Amino acid sequence: MTCPRERPAISRRAFVGGALAVAYGPRMAEGQPAGKLAAIGFVSERVLPPRYLDALREGLAERGWIEGRGFRIEPRSAEGDLERLSGLVVELIGLGVTLIVTGIGTPVALAAKRATAKIPIVFVTGGDPVDFGIVPSAAKPGGNITGYGGGSSLIQKRIALVQETSPRVKRMAFLVNLTNPIHPRILRAAVSAGAPLGITLEEIGVFEAAEFGDAFKRIAAKRLDALFVPGDAMFSHHRARLVALAGAARLPAMYGDRLFPDAGGLMSLSVDLVELCRRAAGHVDKILRGTRAGDLPVEEADRFELVINLTAAQTLGLTIPAALRQRAETVS
Known part of the structure; x- marks a missing residue:
């Protein structure tokens, strides 16, 4: 097993993403009024090091999104207390977020799924999302939820x-x-x-x-x-x-x-969960451009640490x- 080392703070991928953003300009979510930012709720089970959320930002930059012009992120953390998760998701719903990204586990994904059947959800977890009941099928998750997962192996x-x-x-x-x-x-x-x-x-x-x-x-x-x-x-x-x-x-x-x-x-x-957070930007991008979350297959982790x-x-x-x-x- 070859395990990747953590990237430097400014990677070639981030540089290329920034160049694309400059070349093509900030993207707006489909149906968003001109000048209104797409609000992305990011709720986590615990306080995460900055590299996790930075990876999501990097992935979005690769796809032409500029924070503060095309989107904003509303981060929330349960700080290790799983009983707080439902309240945090409800808080994000009350803020009118466009979609919710959950990281980096199964309980937070399940809490978001219970809280809303309308707002799109993109989960990131190291577990098996089918085995743990997040989605009924990886190929066809259905409803308002999709994401990236690992497995029990x-x-x-x-x-x-x-x-x-x-x-x-x-x-x-x-x-x-x-x-x-x-x-x-x-x-x-x-x-x-x-x-x-x-x-x-x-x-x-x-x-x-x-x-x-x-x-x-x-x-x-x-x-x-x-x-x-x-x-x-x-x-x-x-x-x-x-x-x-x-x-x-x-x-x-x-x-x-x-x-x-x-x-x-x-x-x-x-599972390399930082890499999965970066990849999660792919589904976020598609959803903001009009694709239904449940029509996007769940993708598996392919990098491990x-x-x-x-x-x-x-x-x-x-x-x-x-x-x-x-x-x-x-x-x-």
């Missing part, structure tokens, strides 16, 4: 990578946010994926971040020897705490996105195999 690869890094692992803790509606399904998939590898996974559930300490006491009491942390807004929001607890417990840990190894966690394998923190590995006494290092982006 990464689950077994994540477990296998932990085993490759630490061959002694046999019993893995699976951290579950008990307020996240998709975690039970991910846990079932993980249990099935671990069986052929000879690894059992045990649920360690929490309702809130204040329970993390107790969760790691349960992990120690069960003598579990590794940790699987799936993608989740609350986990990501409190990633520094989780990384510290995993390190103190000397647990090899696999995380749901690269924000964790960037914060000192051992490793992550995930394997990130390994070498300092964390050294602290745990792990030697990362040379072949694995060649496939990964390493940080320290």
Whole structure:
């Protein structure tokens, strides 16, 4: 697996997009009154680094859209609290947004889908949008929603990578946010994926971040020897705490996105969600020019990120195999 490194702040793609915008002028959404900007609501489950929203802007610039002249973005974040999502979407609807982009997970896409059957929605998620109930079909999503998604095949690869890094692992803790509606399904998939590898996974559930300490006491009491942390807004929001607890417990840990190894966690394998945000501009562009969201097929991720923190590995006494290092982006 070749994992792309993060682009520089000003990429060739952004330069070309800017040149196209100058050449062709700002685009206006079909049916928009002259002088009125298309309002794009961007709602996320957690506070995201700027590169995610910048990627969407870059993708729109490539298609001739100029922020402040052809469109504006109304960003909202639930800051790790999934219960806030519905209210944030309703707030955007009240502002009269032209369409809504959700990032970067399944719960926020489901919240937007429940909130409106009229305003177009473009979702970005690392999960399987059909399996998780966002759309009935990738080819024909129907209704007012479409987007970009990943799949469940990464689950077994994540477990296998932990085993490759630490061959002694046999019993893995699976951290579950008990307020996240998709975690039970991910846990079932993980249990099935671990069986052929000879690894059992045990649920360690929490309702809130204040329970993390107790969760790691349960992990120690069960003598579990590794940790699987799936993608989740609350986990990501409190990633520094989780990384510290995993390190103190000397647990090899696999995380749901690269924000964790960037914060000192051992490793992550995930869809390149920054790239998906850039690609999401393609559907946004088509919708603003008059295409129905439900007529646009859901597109799959084709780029993935394997990130390994070498300092964390050294602290745990792990030697990362040379072949694995060649496939990964390493940080320290």
